[in-house]
Amino acid sequence: MSSSLSHRRVEVAMGDEKYGPKVGRQWSVSKPVEYVLREQRLVFVLVGMAMTSLFFVFLQPVSRGPDRSVPDSTSVGVGGYGGGAFGTEKALEKAPYWQQQSAIVNLGGKIPLGLQRKALRIVVTGGAGFVGSHLVDRLIERGDSVIVVDNFFTGRKENVMHHFGNPRFELIRHDVVEPLLLEVDQIYHLACPASPVHYKFNPIKTIKTNVVGTLNMLGLAKRIGARFLLTSTSEVYGDPLEHPQKETYWGNVNPIGVRSCYDEGKRTAETLAMDYHRGAGVQVRIARIFNTYGPRMCIDDGRVVSNFVAQALRKEPMTVYGDGKQTRSFQYVSDLVEGLMRLMEGEHVGPFNLGNPGEFTMLELAEVVKQVIDPSATIEYKENTSDDPHKRKPDISKAKELLGWEPKVALRKGLPLMVEDFRKRIFGDHKEKGTVNSVNM
């Protein structure tokens, strides 16, 4: 017995020696490679990698909801996105709204370098107007399909006629105060008369457009899971007591004045957008646009730039309301369109001020117009209109920081481009609507 035990101990000791440190043995790269190939470990590694990739591709988008932890809802907490999600909607019908929303939003994910981004289907309400038509040009140029919805109150077919015949362009005559059903990925909601002459023409219709029209388009966005951008305005700051205006400023607005159909209408539209965002998970974006100018602006729409330019071209005196010391900032339309697109594609709800912080008095603006068009042009003073804001200048630090956006075109560079267009329209064959009264917009 004792001899067999001692014999086994010797065996163990010999065995330990076998697995002990191999003094003097050389390590070589080929051994582990041979082992992996011989034991077919490579197959397991590849299968594991494939399963992990599948997990991230299919499971992650549905499991991520909007970031509900952001207290002021300034971010929806999702990355880039792709559209055309309608095939997936049936499968997701029973999921909670945020899962549906998230799945739609994340389908495309961030686009890897070298891959082409998926073309989107986009509605632009008010797309036959001044800003809308420039936005449509950029979206078409980018490769997207665009549906313009416009009732042609202030918009013109001529602004988008160059896209007729393009299969990626559609134009629908429709008033946004009536519901509309379309299937799209994004909605840019611009439809609204924008100059005082136009919005005061039928104030009831203006506020209806702002409230009922915005409700209809938000309802559509909710139904189809589209992202929604509202073009609000610097007018939400009213006659501001804070200068320059930051997005955090709540404004100084007269709720019963002649401008209220527009100011308060846009404020309500912002409220609706935020309520649809918080309450129904709609991805909204809010832009507060400051005075913008450029080609295709309505001639004689009462906004100060178009007014001065048209008057100087016609050799009429430029009308200044009040003492001309009111200030405004003027943004060239291409800068605005770039800001709107960055906002739509980005991750932040806003609101964002989009405007040029360069501040001009009316008299300084008249001086620039004189230099560009006619040094002999004269000025005529008239009594100011009620509720005309004294100062307007955006603080754009939020847009700079979060959208990486700032205007590039200075007034002296942008104005000649607009003058060229106005010259053609005023002195060419094209006839515009008759002259209307102006205000310092």
Ligand SMILES: NC(=O)c1ccc[n+]([C@@H]2O[C@H](COP(=O)([O-])OP(=O)(O)OC[C@H]3O[C@@H](n4cnc5c(N)ncnc54)[C@H](O)[C@@H]3O)[C@@H](O)[C@H]2O)c1
């Ligand atoms: N241009 C600016 O300086 C400025 C400043 C602040 C805000 N905004 C906002 O930007 C948007 C576009 O302004 P714009 O300067 O291009 O004005 P615009 O008048 O040239 O364009 C507005 C468009 O909306 C259309 N429209 C109006 N009511 C409609 C309705 N009920 N249904 C369908 N279409 C309708 C008009 O026909 C027009 O084509 C507006 O919402 C405006 O409030 C513009």
